[in-house]
Amino acid sequence: MFDVLIIGAGLSGLTSAYKILKKEPSLTIKILEANNTIGGQIATSKSNEELGGRKLTADQTHIYNLLTEFEVHMKRHLPISKNLKRSWSLDIGNFAFIAKLELQRYMNHLDLRSQLFRPGTYELKSEDRKYTMCHHINDSMLFQNSRKFMKSFVRLVTGVDANDISFVEFMNIVHSCGNLKSLMKLYIEPSNSVFEFSSEQLLGVFLARLEPVSIKRQSKVVEVCHHNDYVEVTETNGSIHCARVVILAIPCNQIEDIFITPPIPLEYEIPYLGDKYYITSFLVEYDEPHWRRGGFSGSFYSADPPIFAQQHKQTSLVGYVMHEHGFELLIRSILLKSLAESFGKEMTEPVKYHQQTFEQISLMNLPCTTPWNRIIWSSTSMATLYRGCLNGAVQSGLRAAVHALLILRPQSVIWQDLAEIQKASVVYRYPSHWDLMKSSWNVYNTAVYSTIALVAFCMLRYRHKIFN
Structure with a gap:
């Protein structure tokens, strides 16, 4: 024994x-x-x-x-030179800048609100379980690209789909994970910190x-x-x-x-x-950095399926793909096709390729x-x-x-x-009501309230003309 x-x-x-x-x-x-x-x-x-x-x-x-x-x-x-572009699906489109601003403000709002959801101090009610993160994302964000990114990020952090986790449960997890900004640095956009x-x-x-x-x-x-x-x-x-x-x-x-x-x-x-998800880590090496020809840094994100990649060495990329069970054999072809669409057909012929699949850890x-x-x-x-x-x-x-x-x-x-x-270096500071109110204003509710105000103004003017 x-x-x-x-x-x-x-x-x-x-x-x-x-x-x-x-x-x-x-x-x-x-x-x-x-x-x-x-x-x-x-x-x-x-x-x-x-x-x-x-x-x-x-x-x-x-x-x-x-x-x-x-x-x-x-x-x-x-970090890669700031003069080089990143190849993200979030950066595509005429309103890409506003979509990225919306995503940044939304994450900042969640970080502030998460301080109020310390695990064990908030009783999860039955009605709370019905309001999922998918509902909250759709209610708070206007652009599809920023919505897709946030849903992929929720799945990356929690190991479950945004439809399967409530807003309250996600806030509890964010509180115990540090904050979303730190997780972004770790998983997606590493910095010199x-x-x-x-x-x-x-x-x-x-x-x-x-x-x-x-x-x-x-x-x-x-x-x-x-x-x-x-x-x-x-x-x-x-x-x-x-x-x-x-x-x-x-x-x-x-x-x-x-x-x-x-x-x-x-x-x-x-x-x-619920359903189990998997992460396949990959390493792709080429004879030369083809992405730099187009002025790209090698930072890559695709929404369908969620693929994240970063330049590892001068001529190689590392990253991961989130997927369901049974897609392991298709990852290589899906990945190389996505890279080719962004950086050129040369990306379909790497000199070295390796992948490793893990079952994603769930934090529910x-x-x-x-x-x-x-x-x-x-x-x-x-x-x-x-x-x-x-x-x-x-x-x-x-x-x-x-x-x-x-x-x-x-x-x-x-x-x-x-x-x-x-022992921890994290210092939790409860946000003020003013900070929470400021952070809650985003592109979505601004557009909704502006539209309502415009319609009300037009109706009042029309009413004024009739009575005069």
């Missing part, structure tokens, strides 16, 4: 194992990983180390401090420091049985493992696939998350921060700071490690361990 059994060798699970081993080297730890590689969504290999590169901002203190402790090299993202690092180097340090830990790969868990003083875990091949504490370091949409007995209490129950659930007896929840979807980001994975991993130590070795936990979990 092991002291700690960790299901999932992603960033969260590896962080938990490292923290436990650092505090109590005498504890026995085993990690079960369903895939052949470790790292989860930061997994990399010799052939696709570029896809393993990840981004963060300095205010994400948990991942930043971990990289500093591991002496993993971080470098600032170098964003740091990049090699996940290959990070995983190498993890493996070196977790040498005493047994990591079993290609071990998919199908059942977890909770007993009074231990937990029994069963794999698909019938292998059974017993441990005094189990850490479920996998996203909520993967917990759905595990049969847990006795049934989880209602307060821990994972909600039905509320974070489970309290263990259920000897089962501890962990993953970026269970974080309370920067959910969905790398920092969220590290923070939830640290919290899971502290919970495991409190069960097994409570005397080893000190107040600094508890303070480390909540």
